[in-house]
Amino acid sequence: MEKYLINPNQKEAIINKDIYGSFSEHLGRCIYEGIYVGENSKIPNVNGMRKDVVKALKEMGLPVLRWPGGCFADEYHWKDGIGKKSDRKKMINTHWGGVTEDNSFGTHEFFELCRQLGCDSYVNGNVGSGTVQEMSEWVEYITFDGVSPMAELREKNGSKAPWKLKYFGVGNESWGCGGNMDPEYYGCLFKRYNTYCRDYKAGEHILRIACGPNVDDYHWTKEVMDKVKNYADGISLHYYTLPTNNWHRKGSATVFDGNEYISTICKAYRMEELISNHIAMMDSVAPWKKMKLVVDEWGTWYDVEPGTNPGFLYQQSTMRDAIVAAVTLNIFNKHADRLLMCNIAQTVNVLQSVILTDGKKMVKTPTYYVFKMFKEHQNNTLLGSFLTTEKLVSKNDGNKEFPQLVESASMDENGVIYSTIANTSDTKKAKIKCQLADTKVKSIKAEIITEECHALNDFDKDEKVFIKEFTTFRALKDGFTAEIPACSVVKFTIER
Ligand code: AHR
Numbered sequence: 001m002e003k004y005l006i007n008p009n010q011k012e013a014i015i016n017k018d019i020y021g022s023f024s025e026h027l028g029r030c031i032y033e034g035i036y037v038g039e040n041s042k043i044p045n046v047n048g049m050r051k052d053v054v055k056a057l058k059e060m061g062l063p064v065l066r067w068p069g070g071c072f073a074d075e076y077h078w079k080d081g082i083g084k085k086s087d088r089k090k091m092i093n094t095h096w097g098g099v100t101e102d103n104s105f106g107t108h109e110f111f112e113l114c115r116q117l118g119c120d121s122y123v124n125g126n127v128g129s130g131t132v133q134e135m136s137e138w139v140e141y142i143t144f145d146g147v148s149p150m151a152e153l154r155e156k157n158g159s160k161a162p163w164k165l166k167y168f169g170v171g172n173e174s175w176g177c178g179g180n181m182d183p184e185y186y187g188c189l190f191k192r193y194n195t196y197c198r199d200y201k202a203g204e205h206i207l208r209i210a211c212g213p214n215v216d217d218y219h220w221t222k223e224v225m226d227k228v229k230n231y232a233d234g235i236s237l238h239y240y241t242l243p244t245n246n247w248h249r250k251g252s253a254t255v256f257d258g259n260e261y262i263s264t265i266c267k268a269y270r271m272e273e274l275i276s277n278h279i280a281m282m283d284s285v286a287p288w289k290k291m292k293l294v295v296d297e298w299g300t301w302y303d304v305e306p307g308t309n310p311g312f313l314y315q316q317s318t319m320r321d322a323i324v325a326a327v328t329l330n331i332f333n334k335h336a337d338r339l340l341m342c343n344i345a346q347t348v349n350v351l352q353s354v355i356l357t358d359g360k361k362m363v364k365t366p367t368y369y370v371f372k373m374f375k376e377h378q379n380n381t382l383l384g385s386f387l388t389t390e391k392l393v394s395k396n397d398g399n400k401e402f403p404q405l406v407e408s409a410s411m412d413e414n415g416v417i418y419s420t421i422a423n424t425s426d427t428k429k430a431k432i433k434c435q436l437a438d439t440k441v442k443s444i445k446a447e448i449i450t451e452e453c454h455a456l457n458d459f460d461k462d463e464k465v466f467i468k469e470f471t472t473f474r475a476l477k478d479g480f481t482a483e484i485p486a487c488s489v490v491k492f493t494i495e496r
Contacts (some may be wrong), residue, residue, distance in 0.1 A: 004434040010384030017063040017378035018341035025070035028312025034348030057493030071177035074128030081106020097311025127171030128179035136196035187227025211237040224286040234294040253302040266394035292340035299352030322366035326422035333408035380410035434479040446470035450488035
């Protein structure tokens with residue numbers, strides 16, 4: 001029997017709602033078809049946005065959305081995406097399939113999407129192929145309320161009022177697709193571009209995100225930190241979970257054996273080491289610990305579904321991905337003190353998506369249900385908690401060990417406690433006994449997502465993976481005992 005302690009007196013940090021964010025790039029069928037179908041589409045829409053997708057994302061509790069990329073951001077010229085649609089300039093999306101981008105989804109459409117979703121905005125600017133003036137004018141166009149060339153242009157294009165821009169990214173993956181720069185050079189460019197991105201509204205600071213490292217590139221973190229430490233609010237980290245670590249043969253999203261399953265989960269746990277080490281490196285440069293980490297791209301990355309465009313990165317999603325999501329979100333919660341925002345890649349039809357579409361059809365993936373289950377953590381207080389656990393071993397990773405169980409616990413403003421636990425083993429259940437310090441339990445209810453690890457939700461089939469009520473636990477006066485099934489994610493809601 002594993003021991004699980006939750007201490008409601010140990011209030012660690014506020015869990016920023018934005019660590020439950022998502023990322024929508026002009027890539028494959030994410031924006032076009034997945035989110036935006038245009039006003040004249042037969043697919044039910046409001047101002048061009050799919051009604052079914054918007055409703056699902058709202059129910060999932062999406063707090064913030066990143067746009068327009070990714071690699072696309074560094075070849076995106078925002079002025080091509082405003083004004084009358086038929087006059088908008090076309091471009092080649094060179095990163096993603098070489099398809100023609102007609103720019104029918106631009107700045108106005110993005111902020112309309114955020115309005116419909118009721119979520120905050122994260123716009124990523126172009127350092128790779130854009131100018132300082134272009135970036136400066138974009139921020140003016142989005143946020144300036146008054147008489148100015150960009151505010152007048154915005155009004156001419158139909159929006160008199162400015163929008164609220166919460167986060168602005170100055171470049172993306174500048175170490176790679178965003179310009180193949182060295183960290184020192186990028187750090188200087190950040191300062192230059194960022195200087196002219198003004199905070200126009202008194203008392204409203206746009207949070208500036210600097211391009212951070214790829215996976216474990218601690219040198220990049222150190223050098224960029226050195227330059228941006230007094231100017232940026234956050235520095236981004238990108239980490240994708242590839243079952244094989246081989247970019248040319250990543251593995252299938254749906255066909256995998258037990259060793260590959262375990263290896264995927266083992267690699268997802270690497271997020272813990274990366275967050276801790278990058279924060280340590282950031283703090284070695286700026287020991288006042290004000291800089292936040294932003295994991296603005298994370299998720300599983302497999303080979304594309306057979307028969308689909310390799311440039312579109314379309315993959316299905318199984319219960320294995322749900323476990324990866326639960327491991328990652330619990331790790332994020334535990335680092336609430338230093339994480340400002342995180343964005344799963346991506347929202348619809350690309351990589352570890354929460355939603356898949358096929359024409360007018362839509363499915364919610366197992367990952368969708370994990371986000372929905374965890375949404376109560378948003379803006380809660382992280383509590384001190386500890387769970388003993390067996391270790392699992394990944395043969396494909398040199399017998400590396402990782403915890404079978406992973407958890408986090410938080411408390412809302414009414415004192416209700418939420419505990420989310422994942423059992424990452426695909427074969428072994430686990431018994432736990434939970435005790436809450438200084439607590440008399442009034443009531444407990446629980447929910448579960450569980451299925452065999454290959455289970456998925458597919459078009460034209462009954463939904464297989466979703467949230468169900470979980471009843472096989474026993475309430476105690478100060479906690480509970482429970483048997484957590486293999487390959488499952490469980491949430492306990494505890495009233496005191
Ligand atoms: O999410 C797909 C791509 O992965 C993004 O465009 C890029 O930033 C990263 O390499």
